[in-house]
Amino acid sequence: MEIQNDQQTLSANDTQTILSRLASRxxxxxxxxxxxxxxxxxxxxxxxxxxxxxxxxxxxxxxxxxxxxxxxxxxxxxxxxxxxxxxxxxxxxxxxxxxxxxxxxxxxxxxxxxxxxxxxxxxxxxxxxxxxxxxxxxxxxxxxxxxxxxxxxxxxxxxRAHPDAPARKPPRRPLNSVVSFQTFERPENTIYPVENANTYPFHAVSRDSNPYAQWDPTQWSWAQLADYRAWSVWAKSPLNGVYTSRRQGEASERELDLIPSLPTEAKVAELMPWGGTSTVTLARRLPLDASLTVVELHENNLHFIQDRLPREGITHSVEGALFSGTSLPFATQSVDLVVIAQSLEHMADPAAILREVRRVLRNEGHLVLSVRNRASRYGAEWARSEARGQVPLQGPFTPIGPKRLQQLLCANFEVEELHGIGQSAGGDSEVLKEGLDRFRRRIIALRASPA
Ligand SMILES: Cc1cc2nc3c(=O)[nH]c(=O)nc-3n(C[C@H](O)[C@H](O)[C@H](O)COP(=O)(O)O)c2cc1C
CATH class of the missing domain: 3.40.109.10 (NADH Oxidase)
Incomplete structure (x- = not known):
């Protein structure tokens, strides 16, 4: 078939119309x-x-x-x-x-x-x-x-899309961060840490087996974490139930059982909820007069969470705020409750963040914190198989064992209550409230107050 070169016949307007239409896919x-x-x-x-x-x-x-x-x-x-x-x-x-x-x-x-x-x-x-x-x-x-x-x-x-299907176009990286002339040039924070090696053979890497994946977030900068998590959160649409983990089961609910009774018009902050799965559980738990602010490293995460919450039936108004990993966006002693639900283990500098949490908490305020436990069956399973593969979309993480958790907390907090949740590597959410076995459970969840 002979095709005329019809490029000349398209006006600039028509061209722009077609390109805009294509870009809206x-x-x-x-x-x-x-x-x-x-x-x-x-x-x-x-x-x-x-x-x-x-x-x-x-x-x-x-x-x-x-x-x-x-x-x-x-x-x-x-x-x-x-x-x-x-x-x-x-x-x-x-x-x-x-x-x-x-x-x-x-x-x-x-x-x-x-x-x-x-x-x-x-x-x-x-x-x-x-x-x-x-x-x-x-x-x-x-x-x-x-x-x-x-x-x-x-x-x-x-x-054909359902009439209520999400309609926000997932964000794109800025042109100058992914395009360079003549030779390779790219912002540092868009290149992620990998294990040191002389070469990185293409076929040595697969999702389940990646010898170069750097799972330790303390080896990443905050800017690298922000960048990685910001784009990958849009790997799915902000639909009801998205990113709900089968391994987690009912555990989120049990973690948040540790929320104390809150003063009227309490100010609550949640740190680094990535795609907002834990935010949904938290927002359902809070009294209507409490204000909730989710704090993330990048606006892409905030947009995703803001699109998601109404789809989950959340009517509670939830604010979004950004932080760069150093200072939390709250005045000193202004917050009643900080929730960190399995995100401490994703942080580049968890000790610094806990110091910041202490700064922003009122003296009578509380921290509710949960971590995946390195000393649990899950922790062993993580080291044996999960950590040998590609880091997940939520970003690199390393489960935290009880000793390290204690070291991280002791300078600024007093633990009021501590639960061990989940005996198996995944799925169950049985809660243990007393005894040393708590420290072998899949998740350690605790409520602490400023020391
Ligand atoms: C090679 C490739 C594989 C993909 N696989 C999946 C997938 O298995 N599941 C899914 O939900 N989306 C998948 N996606 C969709 C991407 O998540 C999506 O294209 C990206 O987030 C950008 O969003 P947009 O297509 O709405 O612009 C895939 C896209 C590509 C190009």
């Missing part, structure tokens, strides 16, 4: 469950085929799954992507192996077609999301009856 994780006709799906796929491919080989293959039962099976396999059940179709991005021409050329070609497919869907008024999280590769292969010479590393979900 955002991932949808909340579909309305309606079907898209196959003719329409095929139109979008034929748009996708306009993408470039290495040597024009077009070694791609797209498997469209639009049968509701098979979509349910796909969701089961994927585990973490519930939108597979409610989208209209999943387009599995497959490619023939043995033709990479180095540099993953075949994979690059499929990716080009994948994004073209998303843009086509967007311009045609549909919604889409790309998913690498398709689940166990062999399970997917069996479901798709995919020959062994083909592989599949992702699927694009297509559908």
């Amino acid at each position: 955002l991932s949808c994780r909340d579909f309305d469950g309606s079907r898209i006709a196959r003719e329409e799906l095929l139109l979008m796929l034929s748009d996708a085929l306009e993408a470039p491919s290495s040597c024009n080989q077009q070694h791609w293959h797209f498997i469209i799954v639009d049968d509701p039962q098979q979509l349910a099976r796909a969701a089961e396999l994927a585990g973490g992507n519930p939108h597979f059940r409610t989208c209209s179709a999943l387009v599995y991005l497959c490619f023939q192996k043995g033709w990479t021409h180095d540099n993953f050329s075949v994979v690059q070609g499929v990716a080009a077609a994948g994004y073209h497919l998303m843009l086509s869907a967007h311009l045609r008024g549909y919604h889409a999301i790309w998913n690498a999280g398709i689940g166990d590769p062999e399970g997917v292969r069996a479901m798709l009856d995919l020959p062994s010479v083909f592989d599949c590393q992702g699927a694009i979900a297509l559908g």
Whole structure:
């Protein structure tokens, strides 16, 4: 087919209109469950085929799954992507192996077609999301009856957004932080610490096995932590229940059982709740006249939490405030309760933060703190397997054992009550209120007052 170069015929206005429309695409994780006709799906796929491919080989293959039962099976396999059940179709991005021409050329070609497919869907008024999280590769292969010479590393979900689906475009890094001319140049805080090594071979790294991952947040600067956590929090949409951990189970509720009775119009601060999962539990617990401020390192986290809370049915007004890791944004002795729910172990300098908490707490105020316990079964499991993989989206963390916790607290706080929560490495939330066994539980939660 001969195509005229029609670039000259587009006015600057038309160009801008098209580009703005393309830029407004955002991932949808909340579909309305309606079907898209196959003719329409095929139109979008034929748009996708306009993408470039290495040597024009077009070694791609797209498997469209639009049968509701098979979509349910796909969701089961994927585990973490519930939108597979409610989208209209999943387009599995497959490619023939043995033709990479180095540099993953075949994979690059499929990716080009994948994004073209998303843009086509967007311009045609549909919604889409790309998913690498398709689940166990062999399970997917069996479901798709995919020959062994083909592989599949992702699927694009297509559908119509639910009318209430989140509509905020996830933030983008500033242009000058990711683009440089001629040679590599990039702000320090956007390059994250890794274990020292002479070389970093690409194939030595996978999600579950990453010899270079630096899990100790004290080896990161606050600015690096802020940067990492700020972009990754938008890896999901701010939907009800997002980022709720199966391992945590009911433990959040039990941690917050330690909240004391509060004075009228109490001022409450929560530190570094990342995606706001703990904020939801906390906001439900507070008396209506209490004010709650969540303190985070980056505005991206605050926007995510602010979008999320109404979707969780939280009517309590929650303020957001920023801190750089050094001083908390409160006047001295102005806060009645500070809550740090499993975030101390994510901090670059937990001792400094606890000093700051002491500064901002009123003398009769309280700290409610919980940490993942290094001396628990979970802590051992963390060291044996979790910490060998990629650091999580919430940022690097290292569980804290009872001794270290005591060292961190003793200069500024007196522990009033201490609970050990959860016996197993995950899931249960049995509470132990007395005895030494508390210090072997998955989570140590405590209430302390200024010393
Ligand atoms: C290769 C790739 C894999 C992705 N995998 C998933 C996934 O498994 N689950 C998910 O919810 N989002 C996934 N996403 C969507 C990203 O989280 C999303 O594109 C990003 O947060 C930017 O948001 P936007 O697409 O709304 O601009 C993936 C995106 C890409 C490009």
